[in-house]
Amino acid sequence: MAYATLDELKGRLDWELDGDELRIAAGALEDASDLAATYGRDWPEDTAPRLVKTLVLKSAARYMRNPNGYTQSRAGDETLAWSDIGRDAGTVYFTREEIRLLEGLAGRKRGISSVVVSAWGTKPRAAEVGRVPVDYSPASPFPLFGDEVSPW
Template identity: 60%
Template sequence: MADFATLDELKARLDWTLDADEERIAASALEDASDLARAYAGRDWEPVTAAPRLVRTMVLKACKRYMNNPSGYTQSRAGDETLGWNDGAGDDAGTVRFTRDEQTMLAELGGRKPGLYSVGVSAWGSDVRRYRNRQSWGYNRDIPAGFVPSASGKDIPLFADEEEPW
């Protein structure tokens, strides 16, 4: 699979010239970020040029963050040479990663929309009947009509009748 961004595009965003080792690391970071973008989006774009530009932008941002701090340090001192990191990023410290907002945006770009959904429910073995909703807006609509099993053995109607289905 191709990466969403090129090494030259990443080099243009960095403040220094990469040596051979850093180029190798940057190429791996682009591959990892592209794979993560596909995973968070839940889809792949073939060819990669079919992906929204925002995917490329987020891949480049994640790679730039990683290249600026590949070890995941959270503290540095020049005087006594103190370096430090914490568990704030968890297992992702020192790896290519997307922020929570970027993960959400990638999911939305891939077609995953978070939120509540409604699902129609009907009784087992029900049929659909037309009725006119006289109390509301006066339109016709299909409703399921059937029975719900009960513990007593006598089935309970899902709707009272066609005149008053609720």
């Protein structure tokens, strides 16, 4: 399953792919699609958002342009340098921003949220402004604020 086709990837590259490169490109598209489904969700191929296809093509093209993850190369002294992206160097990967985009498309936003937690079978009491319920006297809540009119 791939969210983009080999022809779409060839359109993003500025050279003609030989037989080995075609095989590698097909694998890169599958890898990028698998990562997109992992970071986002498993969209059906025909209903995936356009941005998913764009991100898959971008990742696969990035890999095809630099499959070894080099950041520097010199012909005279044979100097090669690898990127500082760590374990992702020389692999199909998404950047942090691309991962956030995929999570957003899938409806998975990172962050902190609060959730009301209550025991099974209990009902929340009607809140009184400026008063909190206490265990020893449920009929008369404890005043939290000094002023009945304006709690602040």
